Amino acid sequence: MVEKHSIEVTTRTLVESMVREDATIDAGELYTVANALGMTDQQVRLCIRRLVADGQFTQHGRGRKAVLHATTATMSALAPDAEFVRYMFDQDRGAADWDGCWHLVAFAIPETARAARDAMRDGIVRLGGAPIQGGLYVSANAWEPHLDALTAELDVADHVTTFTTADLHVGGTDAPRRIAARLWPLDDIAARHRRLLDFARRTLRRLRTADLTDTELLTATIELAAEFTRAMEPDPLLPPQLLPQPWAGTKARRVVAECWSLLVAAETPAPPRLFRAYAEVISDVIVHAGHQQVS
Template sequence: MTHAQPERAPRPEIPTRLLVHALVREDGTVDADKLYGVAGLLGMTDQQVRLCVKRLVTEGRFTQEGRGRKAVLRAVSDAATAAIAPDAVHVGHAYRQDRGLAPWDGTWHLFAFAIPETHRTARDTLRETLLHLGAAPVQGGLYVAANPIAHLVEARARQLDVLASVTFLTSTDLRIGNIVDPRQLASGIWPLDEIAAGHERLAAFATHCADRLARGSDLSRVERLTLAVELAAEFSRAMTPDPLLPPELLPHPWPGQRARRLSQECWTALRALPEAQDTPTPLPRLFRLYSDAITAPGER
């Protein structure tokens, strides 16, 4: 009697450029042989990798020593990993919420601005900053957040020289139309269904990752790197749009907590794998960045 194989979690889409960044080691280098190996497991062709490397070198982001699979790429600055590195503050706050260490105090943080068309670039940048920090529009020029981000918004407004056009206020009795219940307000302001779907995808991939690790302690370094890059990409895909609303404002159960727990378990297992004696080269700095971001200080 044959048993059906478990369904493979959908593979996250990873641009070649992102892959190069993800494989930067602590010393700023990327081993081309590992790059081509991981790219192959992700369905990328050697030609894709060659063209990408050529563009990155032309842009001045990397230098190249040697040719083909024997080449070594060197990042020009630490920013090379930023494309896939986690926002440690954002991720750390998420795990604090999961541990019940960041309860909501019932305060809504509101921001209003009316920046003229002559400062359109600054206006657009401020809007992007608000969205990045987890705020959402309530109506034209008025944004609301559940977390205390005023100091970050103010710093950005000062940098853009538009602070005089920004109004800051807080409220504990926000009402939109006839809706006053905080959880109902949150579900109407933020696209929680889409955010939850992203966490469900992350949980599915993390489950696949854990299963693969449990079944294959003999993973090659290339296979190990591939799993790490895929997990990092899916984690970033789920976390980037998440405003990290306090649990008091979210539906129950909320998939974000489970997805982050599974991700943490996978990172721990990936780091714990023994190094192959014939390839004792350093792991990408991605391993440290994610482990630092998702691990509580007392657990390191």
């Protein structure tokens, strides 16, 4: 019997997580994993209908014998951002030290382009930027290539200014760690990492001590990826010099890497695409760490 966990995996997240390298999903496997996660067949059917109606997937066949095919656009949107995953692990092992430089972007996009203005703001936040005041955002990382791509996509380059400084004062302080604590919700981010650490430790114990079925291994993979993503998405990837120490994310990611190395070794048949994408990055982390075991 599959051990039940408190990890929140939405039906949509499950479906998207089950996409294989060839852009397909085996519906029978999808329903089996969904049931193991406590979802009903009806929940899965309704989710599939919405995704097909939205043009994100096509369906061939019915019920558990169906095969879903993700569109090219869907495959592109679902690709885990390996660059950022690799960077966070580089930070953890001291291979991406901060140079003391703040990277800023300012924009004043007119009301007539409100949609682009909103998309610009959302894109900056996704890149880890924090607002200082209206239209002015800061990051501790060199994000200019990503900003250039964002402004080009939105066609707003004429309204955007980027610059860097090593002399930043915010709210009366120029102390980098105080600035970081003021601008980013570090308590909430740390809480997400502690939750990830708790789940990853439980998963690691199961992987080390239990003889798990293919369904249990796949369920553990999806739950771990979902919790990892939940902790990763709001994390601005601040350098260690700007974070409270010890930082919860560092320990959490080490345990996740150890879990992933065991899942890779288990050779789950037809693993999802996200498994392969994360595994390639985290396998490199394991190599760099000298296959260090984490308890």
